[in-house]
Amino acid sequence: MDYPLLSLLIFAPIVGGIVVLAAGESRPGLARWLALLVSLITMALCIPLLQNFDSSTAQMQFVERVMWIETFDIHYFLGVDGIAVPLIVLTAFTSVLVVVAGWEVIQTRVSQYFAAFLILEGLMIGVFAALDAILFYVFFEAMLLPMFLIIGMWGGPNRVYATLKFFLYTFFGSVFLLIGLIYLYLEGGSFSILDMHRLPLPLDAQIWLFFAFLIGFAVKVPMFPVHTWLPDAHVEAPTGGSVVLAAIMLKIGGYGFLRFSLPIVPDGSQAMDWVVILLSLIAIVYIGLVALAQADMKKLIAYSSISHMGFVTLGAFMVFQVLENGTMEAAQLGLEGAMVQMISHGFISGAMFLCVGVLYDRMHSRMIGDYGGVANTMPWFAAFAVLFSMANAGLPGTSGFVGEFMVIVASLQANFWFAFTAALTLIIGAAYTLWMVKRVIFGDVTNTNVARLKDINAREAVILSSLAIAVLALGVYPDPLIDLMHASVAHLLEQIQLGKL
Amino acid sequence: MEFDILTLKPLLPELFVLTMACLILVADLYISEARRGIVHMMAMLTLVFVAILTMRSYGGAEQATVMVMNGTFVRDQMGDILKLAIYVLMAAVFVYAKHDLRHRKLFVGEYYVLALFGMLGMMVMISAASLLSMYLGLELLALSSYALVALERDSARASESAMKYFVLGAMASGALLYGMSMIYGATGSLDLLEISMAVRDLGSDDIVLAFGLAFLVVGVAFKFGAVPFHMWLPDVYHGAPTPVTLFLAAAPKLAAFAMAIRLFDLALGDMHIHWQGMLVFLAVLSLALGNIVAIAQTNLKRMLAYSTISHVGFMLLGILAGTPAGYAASMFYAIIYAIMAAGTFGMIILLSRQGVEAENLDHFKGLNKRSPWFAAVMMFLLASLAGVPPFVGFFAKLQVLSAVVDINLTWLAVYAVIMSVIGAFYYLRVIKLMYLDAPDTDEPINAPFDLKAVLTVNGLAQLLLTFLAGPIIAACGAAFGI
Secondary structure (H helix, E strand, C coil), X not given: CCCCHHHHHHHHHHHHHHHHHHHCCCCHHHHHHHHHHHHHHHHHHHHHHHHHCCCCCCCCEEEEEEEEEHHHCEEEEEEECCCHHHHHHHHHHHHHHHHHHCCCCCCCCHHHXXXXXXXXXXXXXXXXXXXEHHHHHHHHHHCHHHXXXXXXXXXXXXXXXXXXXXXXXXXXXXXXXXXXXXXXXXXXXXXXXXXXXHCCXXXXXXXXXXXXXXHHHHHHXXXXXCXXXXXXXXXXXXXXXXXXXXXXXXXXXXXXXXXXXXXXXXHHHHHHHHHHHHHHHHHHHHHHHHHHCCCEHHHHHHHHHHHHXXXXXXXXXXXXXXXXXXXXXXXXXXXXXXXXXXXXXXXXXXXXXXHHHHHHHHHCCCEHHHCCCHHHHCHHXXXXXXXXXXXXXXXXXXXXXXXHHHHHHHHHHHCHHXXXXXXXXXXXXXXXXXXXXXXXXXXXCCCHHHHCCCCCCHHHXXXXXXXXXXXXXXXXXXXXXXXXXXXXXXXXXXXXXXXXX | CCCCHXXXXXXXXXXXXXXXXXXXXXXXXXXXHHHCXXXXXXXXXXXXXXXXXXXXXXXXXXXXXEEXXXXXXXXXXXXXXXXXXXXXXXXXXXXXXXXXXXXXXXXXXXXXXXXXXXXXXXXXXXXXXXXXXXXHHHHHHHHHHHHHHCCCXXXXXXXXXXXXXXXXXXXHHHHHHHHHHHHHHHHCCCEHHHHHHHHHHHCCCXXXXXXHHHHHHHHHHHHHCCCCCCCHHHHHHHHCCHHHXXXXXXXXXXXXXXXXXXXXXXXXXXXXXXXXXXXXXXXXXXXXXXXXXXXXXXXXXXXXXXXXXXHHHHHHHHHHHCCHHHHHHHHHHHHHHHHHHHHHHHHHHHHCECCECCCEHHHHCCHHHHCHHHHHHHHHHHHHHHXXXXXXXXXXXXXXXXXXXXXXXXXXXXXXXXXXXXXXXXXXXXXXXXXXXXXXXXXXXXXXXXXXXXXXXXXXXXXXXXXXXXXXXXXXHHHCCC
């Protein structure tokens, strides 16, 4: 590669966002088209990324390294492996959909809306591409400000509370991460994440660092019991905000576990893995039951997200017990399952929030009770909504099945009860999702508002069908995704097995 | 003793500022009200030329330390960097202040003269190599500040806060002098280097020295505004006219930093174990009180005063580390903080109109609708104050935290970041007011071009300095030999 592809991926949307901002509030049309153009360019930049990516090695690729702050040995250091690439592509893909989804709905401060999303996109890609811990942290934290404004400016009635809670919760979590990173720098003399991977550490230090990382990433994922900001944020955020939050920002927590916790403090993670496993299982079962009780569709999907993200953290941290009681292959399967679950959940949760958005734009209500018999007036929409709901419930043939199945199969080798508890989600998940579908989509038309509903237009059809294709393709043929990450996951597993004591 | 005028060459910047301040004082008498702008220009030119004078003799990383006036005055790299930062800050202060001074019918030469004398005081404090010159600089700054606060003499609020400032300041000066006299009594010298040698001989457990140190800490803490010596700060910030608050909030923090370094590190470095404990106490209290009480404020000037207290806590963290890295971190923090503080007070001036001071939080409501550009500038400043990356305030915090973790006071670093999360709330609240609330007025923002331009630069600097942080951090490090 002779051009800085990762920098382009990061800065094309950021600079594009500033250009959109400069288009001003007086020309909303121009702002929309510019935003679409920028997001498509970023998406197009993913093509050379995938084409030139060598999935046979776990080496960091497309590496860029420039000295930034010499005194502290902080570099502008980028590079990706098979774990980061799928997430970057997911980010670029989702951002295009978000721009299209906000096309008509957003009528106030249009250029600021699109600019915020584009800048956010660049920062999120930066998180996945950063190989310097401080650079990572900068992107990780910088995301908060655009998201704060997105929820706060275009959100629902209780948006101020929700957005402050979102910001302060995540800010609180991440400062412990920062102290952990500073400690690692002082021990090893380098902020490079790759150097941190190699730095030997005594067990007690590893355990302290494990908890510092855990607080930072658990809030982001979010894990039980620090999940309470998510339902509030999701409910109040505009559709686009919910989509980005669910599809990408939650993944940053999972990515953090794979990039920091497991390889940097493997022995600490091994000693404390029961904490994460326990919290993951609670999330899967208890939060699933909480979802069952929701009357608000967005809240229901938010809780379902927390429950599904439980599979990611379970898949990542049960690897120690799998290695103890089972085979290497099973451990690899579990980690890959966690990754597949992240990508799949990105598609499905995004699609679910977009479906709610479609309904909300027409009826201005998210309450399940206000709907009923939507299938009669919106048949096309109903088809998509049912497909995505099935995927959310983990129906074989959809992407939702693949990740969960991989994690459950692998967990059988760790402990039967892990598998048993995790598999409960197939029942609970189906219950809350399908019950919602029954009440919203099927049955007789319950009121005149529903009777007046118009089916999805071409723009909405494009968004939903592209997601439907993604969900089905990944469900039927997940091999390309797994191949992409195989070598990197194997390398991660090696690092875990080696330990650092 | 033979006296050679050329030995005064390192003093040239100070002499120049002194001459210009006197010149402006006299010239102002002959300049009519309508042409007061000339005074402003003279003050600005003073800053430009003194910057050139300082820079011409600035030697970069290899700069040698020069002592003059029988060892009472020192030119070194730390001093030069701090002075250059002060010139830049003062230039911004003058530009911001002009607009508001006109509104208040306070556009008088005295403001500039007093501010320049105050600046001279800071320069002497920074370069002081003996207790005597340090006290002289401190008092020059303090007396100018008292007079500046009282500049709006018809305002009861300003007079009251000037009185408070004066009384409390006099007590703090008294404490400092008392401490200095004890140090003198124990070591027999006013010269900081000789004191440090004497301390080495006496040992750090000498009881008179310990007493003297305690009083010195009181004096420095008062100058910084660290809890529990912070009482004057909210009242003075609130009561003083905004152009004066601006002056007080920005540059003097750098002088206070230099004073702390010269006293604690240079003279009493061997007593690190003692002053470290005291500074930990001050820092812990400042971080808590500043951040928590700021939440309760509805007046922006008062809120920023409490925010200052919390930032002082961070600066003290770097100093108490007692390592070159800690001092460098604290120096970077002080410079960056002063830039941020100047910008936020500049925003208050920008939004102020004839007769209306935009000092309440509500004045910032819906700013994004009135002026998206300056809402963004303010957001940059606030986010930087809160320490949110990618703004430069984060890198200042990062360094300080790193210095504290490095001396195994990790609990203190954790405490500091938790406090700064609490602090993030009140900065966010202002961002919320600007972006999420509807404005009370649709009046467009009316301000002269120079104010808008400098304010824009000040806001964007929060972002740009992030990219240029490397060289500045390196320069701060070089001042302490790293």
